Amino acid sequence: MPRTSRRGLLFGTAAVSAGAFLTACTSNEPKEKNTAATSGAPAADDRPGKPVTIGFAGPQADHGWLNAINENARSRAKKYSEVTLETTEGSNDTAAQIGQVKTLINKKVDVLVVLPADGKALTQVGLEAMRAGIPVINLDRIFASPQAYRCWVGGDNYGMGLNAGTYIGEQLKDKPNAKVVELAGIDNLELTKQRSEGFAAALKNYPNIKLVARQAADFTVESGQAKMAQLLQAQKKFDALWNHDDDQGVGALRAIQQAGRDEFLMVGGAGAKSAMDAIKADNTVLKATVLYPPTMAASAIDLARALGQGKGVAGLAELEIPTSLTLYSAVVTKDNVDQYLPTGFN
Structure with missing residues (x-):
C-alpha cells in the first residue's frame, strides 16, 4: 500500500x-x-x-x-x-x-x-x-x-503471517523438500516485517519446508503481477506461495495464469471478496486467504x-x-x- x-x-x-x-x-x-x-x-x-x-x-x-x-x-x-x-x-x-x-x-x-x-x-x-x-x-x-x-x-500482522505459514505447513508436512515462495508487501513497513516474521516462525515447525524466494511488491495489482512474474521466472517449480495482500494477489494470479503454472497452492492475505470468490469456486491455485478485516x-x-x-x-x-x-x-x-x-x- x-x-x-x-x-x-x-x-x-x-x-x-x-x-x-x-x-x-x-x-x-x-x-x-x-x-x-x-x-x-x-x-x-x-x-x-x-x-x-x-x-x-x-x-x-x-x-x-x-x-x-x-x-x-x-x-x-x-x-x-x-x-x-x-x-x-x-x-x-x-x-x-x-x-x-x-x-x-x-x-x-x-x-x-x-x-x-x-x-x-x-x-x-x-x-x-x-x-x-x-x-x-x-x-x-x-x-x-x-x-x-x-x-x-x-x-495482528505477526499472527497473519503465523497463521498463513501454519496453514501451508499443514498442507505440505508430508512432502519431502517442499519449497515455498513469499510475495510480501513493502519492505520498509513494520507491518510487512511482522507478517514475514510470523511466516518464518511458523515454517520453523516444518523442517521439510524451505523458503526459497521472497519478493517485495507494492500492494497494487500492477506490482503484484510484475513481481510474481519475476518469481515464476526464477523458480521453475515450488509447492506453495504466500501473498501478503489480496489486492496485489489479483495481479499475482494473472501472472500465474499467463505462465500456465498450477503446481503449487497459494494463500492470500486481507480477505477481499474476489479472493473468497476464487476460493469458493476452487478453480485457481488460490486455496486460502488470511484475514485482516x-x-x-x-x-x-x-x-x-x-x-x-x-x-x-x-x-x-x-x-x-x-x-x-x-x-x-x-x-x-x-x-x-x-x-x-x-x-x-x-
Whole structure:
C-alpha cells in the first residue's frame, strides 16, 4: 500500500463476532436486568442512548481495503439513530490529515476515530485531542505514545503471517523438500516485517519446508503481477506461495495464469471478496486467504459510541472499554468461506 494506503495500514471469527461483541453498546435497562451492572459496569446494547458525535478521520480510498475501512465506519454509524458521524476527506497526506483532525477537535466532537496516514507523525494531534477531553480511538496504525489514544483497535500482522505459514505447513508436512515462495508487501513497513516474521516462525515447525524466494511488491495489482512474474521466472517449480495482500494477489494470479503454472497452492492475505470468490469456486491455485478485516472500523465506531455514552462493553465486567483490541487473523478456506463471505471487501 502506498505510504498511506494499506501499505501503512495494513478478526476471523473475531472480526464477525466483534460486531456482536462490541455493538452491544449502550443500555438503559434497570440495573437488576443489566448483567454487567451487577459488578458496577453499565453494560452496552443496541438501544439508543444519549446523542454522540463521532469525528472520523480515515484514509484516502485508493485501495480496496482502505475503501472498505471508510465504508465500514459510515455504515456502522448509520445503525445508531443517536450517533452523528463527522467525516473528513480521506487523506494520505500527513499534514492535511493533521489539519482535518484539528478541525474535528475545534468542532468539539465527543469522540475521535483516527486511522492515521502516519502514526508517529499524528501522535501530537492525538495528544492534543486527549488533552482537550476528546477520547481517541486509534485505528490500526498506532500512535507513538499510548497517551495519544484511549483505545487502539487493529489487526495482528505477526499472527497473519503465523497463521498463513501454519496453514501451508499443514498442507505440505508430508512432502519431502517442499519449497515455498513469499510475495510480501513493502519492505520498509513494520507491518510487512511482522507478517514475514510470523511466516518464518511458523515454517520453523516444518523442517521439510524451505523458503526459497521472497519478493517485495507494492500492494497494487500492477506490482503484484510484475513481481510474481519475476518469481515464476526464477523458480521453475515450488509447492506453495504466500501473498501478503489480496489486492496485489489479483495481479499475482494473472501472472500465474499467463505462465500456465498450477503446481503449487497459494494463500492470500486481507480477505477481499474476489479472493473468497476464487476460493469458493476452487478453480485457481488460490486455496486460502488470511484475514485482516476492515470490519475493525465498525468496531471502532462501536467503541467510540460506548465511550461517548459512558458505557462499557457487553460481555465484560469492567466499567470501561479496553485499552486495546487486536483482531484475529482467521484462515479462510473452501470449507469455511461461506461464513466469512459477508465480510469480504471489493
